Amino acid sequence: MRKTKKDYSQELLSKLKRRKATIGIIGLGYVGLPLAIEFAKVGFHILGIDLSQKKIDLLKNGKSYITDVSDNEVKIFVLKEKSIQISSSYNILKRADIVCIAVPTPLKKTKDPDISFIVSAMRELKKVFHPGMLIILESTTYPGTTKELIASEIEKMGHKAGKDFFVAYSPERVDPGNPHFTTWNIPKVLGAITKTGRKLAYELYSSFLKNIHIVETVEEAEMAKLLENTFRAVNIGLVNEMTIMCDRMGINIWNVIEAASTKPFGFMPFYPGPGIGGHCIPLDPLYLSYRAKMYNFYNRFIELATDINGNMPGFALSKLSHILNRLKKSFSTSKILLLGIAYKKNVNDLRESPSLEIYRLLLNENAKVDYYDPLIPEFQEGGKKIKSISLEPEIIRKYDCVVVTTAHSDVDYKLVLKNAKSIFDTRNVYKGVKSDKITRL
Numbered sequence: 198m199r200k201t202k203k204d205y206s207q208e209l210l211s212k213l214k215r216r217k218a219t220i221g222i223i224g225l226g227y228v229g230l231p232l233a234i235e236f237a238k239v240g241f242h243i244l245g246i247d248l249s250q251k252k253i254d255l256l257k258n259g260k261s262y263i264t265d266v267s268d269n270e271v272k273i274f275v276l277k278e279k280s281i282q283i284s285s286s287y288n289i290l291k292r293a294d295i296v297c298i299a300v301p302t303p304l305k306k307t308k309d310p311d312i313s314f315i316v317s318a319m320r321e322l323k324k325v326f327h328p329g330m331l332i333i334l335e336s337t338t339y340p341g342t343t344k345e346l347i348a349s350e351i352e353k354m355g356h357k358a359g360k361d362f363f364v365a366y367s368p369e370r371v372d373p374g375n376p377h378f379t380t381w382n383i384p385k386v387l388g389a390i391t392k393t394g395r396k397l398a399y400e401l402y403s404s405f406l407k408n409i410h411i412v413e414t415v416e417e418a419e420m421a422k423l424l425e426n427t428f429r430a431v432n433i434g435l436v437n438e439m440t441i442m443c444d445r446m447g448i449n450i451w452n453v454i455e456a457a458s459t460k461p462f463g464f465m466p467f468y469p470g471p472g473i474g475g476h477c478i479p480l481d482p483l484y485l486s487y488r489a490k491m492y493n494f495y496n497r498f499i500e501l502a503t504d505i506n507g508n509m510p511g512f513a514l515s516k517l518s519h520i521l522n523r524l525k526k527s528f529s530t531s532k533i534l535l536l537g538i539a540y541k542k543n544v545n546d547l548r549e550s551p552s553l554e555i556y557r558l559l560l561n562e563n564a565k566v567d568y569y570d571p572l573i574p575e576f577q578e579g580g581k582k583i584k585s586i587s588l589e590p591e592i593i594r595k596y597d598c599v600v601v602t603t604a605h606s607d608v609d610y611k612l613v614l615k616n617a618k619s620i621f622d623t624r625n626v627y628k629g630v631k632s633d634k635i636t637r638l
């Protein structure tokens with residue numbers, strides 16, 4: 198006999214309260230892996246799916262590839278307690294009561310959203326779907342995705358949302374490398390397709406989170422995430438534009454921001470840099486402007502911020518050319534060391550990294566470029582393996598200019614200052630240090 202709506206939701210609610218629900222997580226990256234760890238910590242059994250065999254092998258050997266997750270946590274939950282089971286096969290999800298989707302949402306070459314990862318995850322999930330499942334999308338995406346790509350896809354199979362299955366959207370807000378805010382203490386926004394879905398998803402997240410903000414629709418939750426990241430991109434764009442202006446006027450932007458920050462209300466500091474990177478800030482606003490165009494709405498702030506932020510690596514390069522000029526050098530006769538290749542401090546993530554963009558621009562100018570990054574010992578570029586140099590006095594002395602591109606904490610900046618011929622500090626790591634060697638962004 199077919200189960201009633203009450204049966205499915207009550208059954209899942211009861212399992213959730215007893216921590217007996219099995220949670221599938223699709224995509225074990227910067228978002229999915231920490232989420233799996235948090236659920237495991239409060240006693241749930243996790244089925245983690247990832248298509249990357251390399252990641253699966255690392256996890257099965259007790260190794261983490263994410264700076265915010267320790268090897269020890271992987272060892273405890275994957276190897277010792279076995280509360281996180283890892284696989285590349287969706288088959289194990291047949292046993293899942295809940296499935297969280299945390300796959301990438303990048304851009305296509307045309308800068309339009311590439312939602313193919315969500316589509317392919319859903320294609321596989323549909324094969325193992327069973328009535329009663331709660332599906333939660335955590336990936337950042339444009340408003341409408343949860344309904345169109347998740348709920349409708351299951352409804353096409355003949356199931357009714359809120360009755361036979363449940364759907365919610367809860368954007369992840371994790372800030373990799375931030376020691377103060379991680380998956381377990383960042384308030385979560387939650388929207389669901391139906392009241393029952395909302396209740397179930399709330400019960401799930403409240404297992405480890407105190408602060409959950411419920412919105413009325415999934416679209417509000419989808420849009421909230423895009424507002425947050427668009428706010429960031431636009432404000433970084435503003436401060437980057439101010440930086441270029443201050444450079445013309447001979448004013449130190451870092452001191453200006455520090456002074457403005459003393460205002461206890463109405464001002465929030467954002468900092469300039471050689472560009473913006475990562476899988477979120479440069480991309481997410483474009484998800485929004487893409488969707489808005491379907492409503493004949495054109496987001497001028499997003500276009501402007503994208504333009505300004507996208508041109509910062511070029512601005513950094515032009516400042517570097519002035520530094521080299523002072524040394525009577527050109528790019529093609531110079532040796533440059535980039536200090537940091539990750540997109541921001543204290544992460545090992547190279548996606549959309551402005552440092553990488555600067556690396557490429559310098560190669561185009563025939564400069565000799567090396568990099569040092571304690572968190573990224575090597576990376577692939579143009580089919581070649583590029584390795585980090587080791588940061589030693591005699592090695593530093595070989596370069597005409599050291600460019601601080603990423604402000605990692607674990608770098609001996611004093612050693613660099615002592616030995617470098619010249620320094621271009623795009624991150625203000627030498628705040629307050631007076632030296633003729635240093636030029637700031």
Ligand SMILES: NC(=O)c1ccc[n+]([C@@H]2O[C@H](COP(=O)([O-])OP(=O)(O)OC[C@H]3O[C@@H](n4cnc5c(N)ncnc54)[C@H](O)[C@@H]3O)[C@@H](O)[C@H]2O)c1
Nearest residue numbers: 224225226227228247248249299300301302318336337369
């Ligand atoms: N990285 C961040 O700081 C951050 C913060 C908040 C939100 N987000 C959002 O979260 C989502 C995930 O981002 P991320 O940084 O964790 O990405 P990631 O690339 O680190 O992780 C995604 C994982 O999904 C796997 N994958 C891809 N397609 C798959 C499929 N069909 N089935 C199973 N696994 C698959 C990949 O191998 C990868 O390991 C994105 O939408 C992103 O915008 C990211």
